[in-house]
Amino acid sequence: MNAASDAELVARCLAKEQDAWDELVDRYARYVYAIAARVYRLERSDAEDVFQEVFARVFERLDTLRDVDALRPWIAQTTRRCAVDALRRSGREPPIDQLPDEPDDSLARLDEAMTVHAALAGLSPDCREILDRFFTRDESYRTIGAELDLPPGTIASRIARCLARLRDVLQPDTAPRGGKKADRPRVG
């Protein structure tokens, strides 16, 4: 599965391709949500306003983005600004020393998480689904088992197997069956 680069997506969005816009939203929805809800710890209604505001700004100003490879930092910066505005509006703006712990570190961690999510594309659809359900949708073994028609007892071993495959996608030089080394980000 070959995912379009951010630059390709931006170009297609500017050509008014709805599919490209859908893909951009899918790619960055978790990122924007994590910055609003986890880094800035906004309440749900404020997080939703920020989420919509960020995508509205991205949609309206995409043609002003000078470096199309800088889409992610631009979205991160836009989300941070909107989150701080939301905190001000709600009168909950924290003192400087109580701002999110090291927001730059938190964002760096989310950037690393985006790399891991992108690597999910290198897995089978079954593995992608089970990892997504368990780790990002927080579904229980029972729920996953019922949805995928699998005995709950096998879910843990499937998750472990899929995580090992994802590790191999991210670090192909450590894959047990060998394989071509690639210039991929390392996790660990």
Place this chain on the structure above:
Amino acid sequence: MTTPEERIAELLRALPTPPRGWIEAAKELPTARHELDTIVERIERDAQFRALVLADLEEALRGEGVEPTPAVVALLRRHLEQ
């Protein structure tokens, strides 16, 4: 010591899925923009209508037959702020 798999799991958890409705609303932005064109044009030439929109944005949208979805409201708010 954290294993690579544990670290990967931790990073997967770092990006939770937002509510589906939020994502769908954001995907509607191109359609919403199209629907708003007429309203935006009227805001620019009709000060009374602009005041009405500023007073109650969602009600003004309903009055024009446009559903004030989060995407539409966010777009119109952006326009008014400019």
